[in-house]
Amino acid sequence: MSLSLEHYGLSPVTGFLPSKPPLQRLPDAYFAPWENRLDGLHEALADHSIRKDIQKLPLLDTTRLQTTEEYQRAFLVLCFLSHAYVWGEEEAAKILPAPLAVPLTKVSDHLGLHPVLCHASVALWNYRLIDEKGPLELSNMEALATFTGTPDESWFHIVTASIEIAGAPCLPAIVSALDHVRNGHSAGLKASLETIETALKEMNRQLPRMFERLDPGVFYNSIRPYLSGWKSLEQGLIYEACDDRGHSFAGASAAQSCLIAVLDVALGVVHHETGQQGPNRFMLTMRQHMPGSHRAFLEAVEAAANVRPFILGLDDSGQELVRLYNACVHQLKLFRDKHVQIVSLYVVNQARKQDRLGPQPKEAQQVLGTAGASVMPFLKQARNETNETKVSLDEKKSRPSWLDWFLGR
Ligand code: HEM
Numbered sequence: 001m002s003l004s005l006e007h008y009g010l011s012p013v014t015g016f017l018p019s020k021p022p023l024q025r026l027p028d029a030y031f032a033p034w035e036n037r038l039d040g041l042h043e044a045l046a047d048h049s050i051r052k053d054i055q056k057l058p059l060l061d062t063t064r065l066q067t068t069e070e071y072q073r074a075f076l077v078l079c080f081l082s083h084a085y086v087w088g089e090e091e092a093a094k095i096l097p098a099p100l101a102v103p104l105t106k107v108s109d110h111l112g113l114h115p116v117l118c119h120a121s122v123a124l125w126n127y128r129l130i131d132e133k134g135p136l137e138l139s140n141m142e143a144l145a146t147f148t149g150t151p152d153e154s155w156f157h158i159v160t161a162s163i164e165i166a167g168a169p170c171l172p173a174i175v176s177a178l179d180h181v182r183n184g185h186s187a188g189l190k191a192s193l194e195t196i197e198t199a200l201k202e203m204n205r206q207l208p209r210m211f212e213r214l215d216p217g218v219f220y221n222s223i224r225p226y227l228s229g230w231k232s233l234e235q236g237l238i239y240e241a242c243d244d245r246g247h248s249f250a251g252a253s254a255a256q257s258c259l260i261a262v263l264d265v266a267l268g269v270v271h272h273e274t275g276q277q278g279p280n281r282f283m284l285t286m287r288q289h290m291p292g293s294h295r296a297f298l299e300a301v302e303a304a305a306n307v308r309p310f311i312l313g314l315d316d317s318g319q320e321l322v323r324l325y326n327a328c329v330h331q332l333k334l335f336r337d338k339h340v341q342i343v344s345l346y347v348v349n350q351a352r353k354q355d356r357l358g359p360q361p362k363e364a365q366q367v368l369g370t371a372g373a374s375v376m377p378f379l380k381q382a383r384n385e386t387n388e389t390k391v392s393l394d395e396k397k398s399r400p401s402w403l404d405w406f407l408g409r
Pocket residue numbers: 156159160163164207210214219252253254255256257260261336339342343346347368369370371372373374375379382383
């Protein structure tokens with residue numbers, strides 16, 4: 001049976017972004033203490049008054065939240081306040097106070113997320129349309145929440161969101177590609193792959209726009225520290241009045257983008273542990289930082305993934321489909337090429353500048369991302385694995401056929 005995007009709360013137009021712009025405030029005035037504290041967050045961070053303020057917050061009852069949109073807004077507000085609380089003073093906090101910890105844990109459980117900032121809270125649910133009647137595109141978007149109040153940070157969040165928008169047509173195309181393969185409908189599969197290739201090209205056009213208004217120094221020194229999770233805290237973070245143990249959750253990273261993960265599984269790109277055999281554990285962990293319904297969609301596509309085995313089973317008359325399949329994989333590889341350049345500029349070079357690392361490339365490879373990955377070897381391997389997924393006609397002859405794959409399931 002065909003996968004239904006609607007069933008997973010996804011839109012054929014906006015993809016993993018909500019079909020309507022996110023709430024800008026929680027409508028119930030009961031939640032005003034949270035919303036008021038988020039207003040001017042960067043000013044409170046600049047004058048180091050944030051912890052004192054947050055400690056005065058009341059412990060609010062999340063059962064008053066009604067809709068999914070309200071839960072998403074509450075999650076965003078509580079995540080921004082929590083990261084401001086932990087990282088907002090010279091020494092990181094070790095305990096998240098109950099007025100944040102309790103509602104954040106409840107709201108994140110409801111959404112199928114960990115109680116920590118993630119790609120959904122910084123990019124998917126964090127934009128407004130400048131002209132409400134205007135188009136959903138970068139020039140008409142602004143971030144709802146930032147830590148720094150800088151245009152750079154807003155740009156960082158909305159360029160990321162605009163890549164999700166550019167990739168949205170991939171979702172219905174992936175669903176139809178799975179159906180066409182199941183029905184042996186080559187013409188339909190061709191149309192689906194063409195849509196995916198076009199969308200990936202648009203994603204690749206959006207990604208370098210990051211350079212236009214995001215200053216590397218501002219990103220590395222001012223924005224990035226707030227995106228970090230709790231892995232660098234020796235005992236992890238204790239969520240007061242929830243449980244007694246420390247939690248070492250990863251921070252926000254677009255490695256939690258379900259879009260890229262779903263493109264990988266749909267096209268049959270497999271990622272291994274860096275320099276080793278076996279599945280890439282970091283990428284699997286990132287799935288736990290995707291909203292539960294998005295993760296469920298990813299798993300459903302993964303369970304049904306049939307495009308690559310079908311392509312491998314084609315005879316010489318299927319060359320056009322092989323070419324199209326390779327074109328999609330190539331665009332995904334180009335995305336990772338551009339991403340490696342971005343990470344070199346915004347993370348590795350900045351880390352070197354700070355003298356935390358020596359000038360040797362080998363040492364620079366030890367830089368960790370906000371989600372805790374050792375960056376360069378991991379990203380380059382992911383890029384190479386994508387490239388190696390391309391199919392050559394010679395290779396096809398030595399691989400198991402589509403029928404072998406189907407019978408082996
Ligand atoms: C200034 C912009 C960006 C920087 C500095 C950056 C940095 C990083 C870093 C350091 C990692 C390693 C994992 C970790 O976080 O620990 C990573 C992984 C990743 N990032 Fe980004 N990133 C940026 C923008 C984006 C955007 C806009 C996307 C797509 C929406 C994206 C998608 C990914 C993906 C999918 C991974 C996992 C590795 C892979 O699948 O190739 N990144 N990024």
